[in-house]
């Protein structure tokens with residue numbers, strides 16, 4: 001579904017992504033792990049159009065999507081979750097879901113000129129959709145709370161919920177488990193699994209919590225120093241000598257580059 005070919009992202013002389021090549025299979029929940037600074041987030045940002053690659057290509061279902069902006073990728077069903085922006089904290093959780101842009105922005109504008117009734121109907125449909133999303137994620141009780149007031153884990157579920165307001169095909173999740181309590185972490189894991197099984201979402205998940213990875217991800221891709229080091233089941237990855245070394249090592253290569 002997604003093929004990354006020899007991707008590089010340099011920040012000055014620093015090679016954050018340094019020749020990464022990988023494939024994300026449709027229908028998978030692929031885990032992306034690796035020591036701090038391995039380049040996971042940078043890779044995500046390049047795939048999701050947030051950062052331009054220095055070189056290399058990204059394909060989605062055979063189509064070259066390298067460097068396309070996030071909103072174009074969004075309409076192709078490729079989404080990266082973002083933290084709920086500070087300025088949306090004063091809106092309710094339901095409103096945060098309802099404002100996710102739909103597919104028919106042009107039609108909406110048309111509606112504002114020609115059909116108040118149609119707008120009202122559309123608003124009702126959006127609200128129903130938001131409520132259905134919150135029910136799926138078992139957070140219907142926070143619908144009317146301000147997004148800025150809910151817990152970290154509930155915010156993560158809300159971020160996931162935003163991907164459900166559009167027809168996402170592939171969703172990139174960056175550390176959804178960080179700072180979330182165990183119970184909510186399992187709720188998030190369960191929602192990801194159900195979205196994958198019941199709605200056909202493909203996920204790519206960056207996560208440091210190995211328990212979370214073990215519950216969800218197959219295959220697991222391990223990055224180190226900007227490139228893919230190993231791929232396989234979590235058990236295979238954990239037994240891989242190079243992976244063990246990378247987690248213990250210090251990433252000397254890039255340090256030399258920065259120094260030089």
Ligand SMILES: Nc1ncnc2c1ncn2[C@@H]1O[C@H](COP(=O)(O)OP(=O)(O)OP(=O)(O)O)[C@@H](O)[C@H]1O
Pocket residue numbers: 011014016034035036037038039040041042043
């Ligand atoms: N905008 C930037 N400018 C300069 N260096 C950057 C920039 N973004 C990331 N880096 C560097 O690139 C390297 C890779 O960062 P990245 O966040 O992609 O790693 P990561 O694998 O996601 O790490 P972590 O697990 O700690 O989040 C890091 O050393 C980081 O400091």
